[in-house]
Amino acid sequence: MESSKVIHALYNDDEVLLDAVKAVKEEHHHIEEVFCPFPVHGLDKAMGIAPTRLAITAFMYGITGLSIAIWMTNYMMIQDWPQDIGGKPSFSWIENMPAFVPILFELTVFFAAHLMVITFYMRSRIWPFKEAENPDPRTTDDHFLMEIPVKESAVEELTTLLTKTGAVEINVVDKH
Structure with a gap:
């Protein structure tokens, strides 16, 4: 119209x-x-x-964070510099996975939260120093x-x- x-x-x-x-x-x-x-x-x-489809993007960002956390813990603690910490052998990632749960959780939340804020600002067209539109x-x-x-x-x-x-x-x- x-x-x-x-x-x-x-x-x-x-x-x-x-x-x-x-x-x-x-x-x-x-x-x-x-x-x-x-x-x-x-x-x-x-x-x-x-x-809104923002929930779908939040899920995808969380999966991305979880994937990066899995890769990171596997690379750092199993492949690159394996150490026997507290009697836990570092033969495989799955054996040590319970010790990595806090890292997996935190990176999942970190990625979902930070990328959702960026997505929200971009979707809402809220840029730094933008004039108010109300x-x-x-x-x-x-x-x-x-x-x-x-x-x-x-x-x-x-x-x-x-x-x-x-x-x-x-x-x-x-x-x-």
Whole structure:
């Protein structure tokens, strides 16, 4: 939908916002974004956003960390510099695996956590020194903002709908 204007509807309660999102979607309007000071349970479903696949990447990053930990413990403790520590022979990795469990666990968590943070920042396009994109600073404190692109002919209709849904403030702004 090509539109030149955007409506910013501000709400001061998350339940009112959730009901408003459902009402706007029922009227077949496209909601571009909702800015919230904290996560609102059920908002993604109400907006029709597809489930995230970040859990799959976390699993893959964990498997990568586990694989590197297995390779590292095998190379360092069995192949490169085998030592008899505490009477444990270093003939094979599998015999010494119980001693390596903390290392395996820690590297699995390390890789999953650090790579997930990097993936989240890249997916969210959050770079160092990036300017904030929220249209109203109150969305970081106590207000919720729904951003809806609208054609010039439908501004009045959508403004009326948003007023009925409990919006405390409605602003029509030019698209930047």
